[in-house]
Amino acid sequence: xxxxxxxxxxxxxxxxxxxxxxxxxxxxxxxxxxxxxxxxxxxxxxxxxxxxxxxxxxxxxxxxxxxxxxxxxxxxxxxxxxxxxxxxxxxxxxxxxxxxxxxxxxxxxxxxxxxxxxxxxxxxxxxxxxxxxxxxxxxxxxxxxxxxxxxxxxxxxxxxxxxxxxxxxxxxxxxxxxxxxxxxxxxxxxxxxxxxxxxxxxxxxxxxxxxxxxxxxxxxxxxxxxxxxxxxxxxxxxxxxxxxxxxxxxxxxxxxxxxxxxxxxxxxxxxxxxxxxxxxxxx
Amino acid sequence: xxxxxxxxxxxxxxxxxxxxxxxxxxxxxxxxxxxxxxxxxxxxxxxxxxxxxxxxxxxxxxxxxxxxxxxxxxxxxxxxxxxxxxxxxxxxxxxxxxxxxxxxxxxxx
Numbered sequence: 270x271x272x273x274x275x276x277x278x279x280x281x282x283x284x285x286x287x288x289x290x291x292x293x294x295x296x297x298x299x300x301x302x303x304x305x306x307x308x309x310x311x312x313x314x315x316x317x318x319x320x321x322x323x324x325x326x327x328x329x330x331x332x333x334x335x336x337x338x339x340x341x342x343x344x345x346x347x348x349x350x351x352x353x354x355x356x357x358x359x360x361x362x363x364x365x366x367x368x369x370x371x372x373x374x375x376x377x378x379x380x381x382x383x384x385x386x387x388x389x390x391x392x393x394x395x396x397x398x399x400x401x402x403x404x405x406x407x408x409x410x411x412x413x414x415x416x417x418x419x420x421x422x423x424x425x426x427x428x429x430x431x432x433x434x435x436x437x438x439x440x441x442x443x444x445x446x447x448x449x450x451x452x453x454x455x456x457x458x459x460x461x462x463x464x465x466x467x468x469x470x471x472x473x474x475x476x477x478x479x480x481x482x483x484x485x486x487x488x489x490x491x492x493x494x495x496x497x498x499x500x501x502x503x504x505x506x507x508x509x510x511x512x513x514x515x516x517x518x519x520x521x522x523x524x525x526x527x528x529x530x531x532x533x534x535x536x537x538x539x540x541x542x543x544x545x546x547x548x549x550x551x552x
Numbered sequence: 553x554x555x556x557x558x559x560x561x562x563x564x565x566x567x568x569x570x571x572x573x574x575x576x577x578x579x580x581x582x583x584x585x586x587x588x589x590x591x592x593x594x595x596x597x598x599x600x601x602x603x604x605x606x607x608x609x610x611x612x613x614x615x616x617x618x619x620x621x622x623x624x625x626x627x628x629x630x631x632x633x634x635x636x637x638x639x640x641x642x643x644x645x646x647x648x649x650x651x652x653x654x655x656x657x658x659x660x661x
Contacts (some may be wrong), residue, residue, distance in 0.1 A: 348578075
């Protein structure tokens with residue numbers, strides 16, 4: 270009898286597991302037992318008619334993946350950060366300079382990642398962090414530009430993100446950046462591809478539900494660059510955008526294109542208030 | 553020698569005598585299984601770390617034989633009892649004959 274009751278209990282649990290929505294988990298992220306990471310907070314003002322609360326993608330991942338991110342030793346993304354730290358100290362190009370020649374210790378860059386993409390007055394455009402790194406490389410170091418979202422560039426973005434972890438994302442959407450931001454918002458709500466899906470159809474209307482076998486997040490990019498378990502390397506937000514748009518069966522824009530720069534600014538602004546998490550660990 | 557190989561080890565700086573401590577190790581390595589093909593359809597030759605050993609003051613703690621199904625950047629976490637102060641020695645053996653070593657001292661206190 271007791272055994273039967275037990276089995277019935279298990280059955281109920283399984284049934285609950287099957288029918289329950291893939292809601293964000295109730296968990297808090299503390300990095301290396303010292304840095305509190307904000308993974309849920311009130312939505313920024315421009316988003317208040319859509320969301321009450323914004324949620325980091327970390328809350329939509331499994332236990333093991335979440336734990337992996339909580340300790341720098343366990344986080345495989347930090348392997349690539351270490352590689353970038355070597356590059357930070359290594360002189361490159363005709364000027365014989367390294368990043369550290371001007372910026373000293375990379376810790377001095379704390380907070381920088383949180384404000385990108387950002388308006389650059391001299392260039393008269395919104396720039397992502399990778400664009401700014403390449404500006405330094407070509408104009409100050411006399412070195413070749415790194416390819417967008419590829420090894421060296423994404424590793425450096427992750428290193429710059431890593432020293433900003435715990436600080437709130439805070440990209441400016443007004444002033445000169447406003448028109449780019451509006452272009453990004455337009456892209457976010459534009460349906461693409463044979464499936465006619467916009468970013469919002471999944472990440473706004475259906476986050477917390479399943480998309481085939483996976484959990485749909487809000488599509489926040491505060492954790493980028495992300496180490497993905499599926500390809501065991503760091504992935505940039507533009508590459509993620511490209512993957513999503515491809516999945517709608519559309520021709521995509523290229524990483525580093527003006528369209529994706531605008532989209533990155535807009536999507537980053539949807540996460541204003543969440544902590545910078547990169548390099549995070551995701552599926 | 554495979555490129556980009558770097559061992560990392562996390563061992564507490566000190567422990568109580570007889571205490572079981574947790575050791576974490578990770579080595580960045582491609583772990584090419586030998587099953588994959590390149591863009592031209594040619595098999596990419598196997599190149600993995602095939603053995604991992606941890607010794608404490610010359611006494612073996614763990615000895616792992618590794619196979620091609622183990623994924624990139626292999627990570628091991630295990631416990632060891634520390635009877636006295638001394639040194640942990642970690643050794644990884646590569647298919648190509650390379651040997652990667654790392655040591656960590658631990659004090660009693």
